[in-house]
Amino acid sequence: MVAPRHTQRLHTLRNRTNLRRSFGQRIADQMTEMFGSTPFLVVNAVWFVVWIVWNSWPGTQPFDKFPYGMLTMAVSLEAIFLSIFVLIAQNRSARIDELRSEVDLQVNTIAEAELTKLLQIVAALAKRQGIDLDADAELQAMIAPTNVAEIEKVLQAEISPAAHHLKQPR
Numbered sequence: 001m002v003a004p005r006h007t008q009r010l011h012t013l014r015n016r017t018n019l020r021r022s023f024g025q026r027i028a029d030q031m032t033e034m035f036g037s038t039p040f041l042v043v044n045a046v047w048f049v050v051w052i053v054w055n056s057w058p059g060t061q062p063f064d065k066f067p068y069g070m071l072t073m074a075v076s077l078e079a080i081f082l083s084i085f086v087l088i089a090q091n092r093s094a095r096i097d098e099l100r101s102e103v104d105l106q107v108n109t110i111a112e113a114e115l116t117k118l119l120q121i122v123a124a125l126a127k128r129q130g131i132d133l134d135a136d137a138e139l140q141a142m143i144a145p146t147n148v149a150e151i152e153k154v155l156q157a158e159i160s161p162a163a164h165h166l167k168q169p170r
Contacts, residue, residue, distance in 0.1 A: 028092075031085040113146075119143050
C-alpha cells in the first residue's frame with residue numbers, strides 16, 4: 001500500500017530535520033537510544049552487584065570500601081552525562097514538535113477558511129433554491145469567518161503568567 005502524498009511530506013519533514021542534526025545531536029540521539037534500553041539496565045545492575053559483592057565479600061581485598069565512594073562518584077557522573085544526553089535529544093525533539101505544530105496550525109487555519117467558504121457557497125445555493133437559512137443561528141455563526149487573531153489573543157491571555165496568577169485562588 002502506498003502512503004498518501006501528504007503523509008510522505010510529513011515523514012520527510014522529520015527525515016530532513018534528522019539529516020541536519022549536528023554531530024553532537026547525532027551522538028546524543030544514539031546515546032539516548034542505547035542508554036534507554038533494557039540491556040543497558042541489565043549491564044548496570046550486574047555491574048553494581050559485582051562491584052558491591054567484590055568489595056563486601058569476606059576474604060577479598062576491597063578497593064572501594066563501604067559506603068562505596070568510588071561507585072557513588074561513578075554513578076553520579078553517569079547520571080550527569082545521561083541527563084545531558086537526554087536533554088539534548090529532548091530539546092531537538094521539542095523543536096521538531098514545535099515545527100510540526102506550526103505546520104498543523106497553518107493547515108488548520110487554511111482548512112477553516114476553506115470550510116467557511118464552502119458553507120457560504122452551500123448557503124447561497126440553498127437560498128437560490130428558496131430555502132430560508134436565516135433562522136439557523138448555528139449555521140450563521142459557522143458561515144461567519146473565524147477571527148484567528150481574537151482566538152490567539154484569548155489563548156495568550158490564558159497562558160500569560162499574569163493571567164495565570166490572577167486565576168489562582170488566594
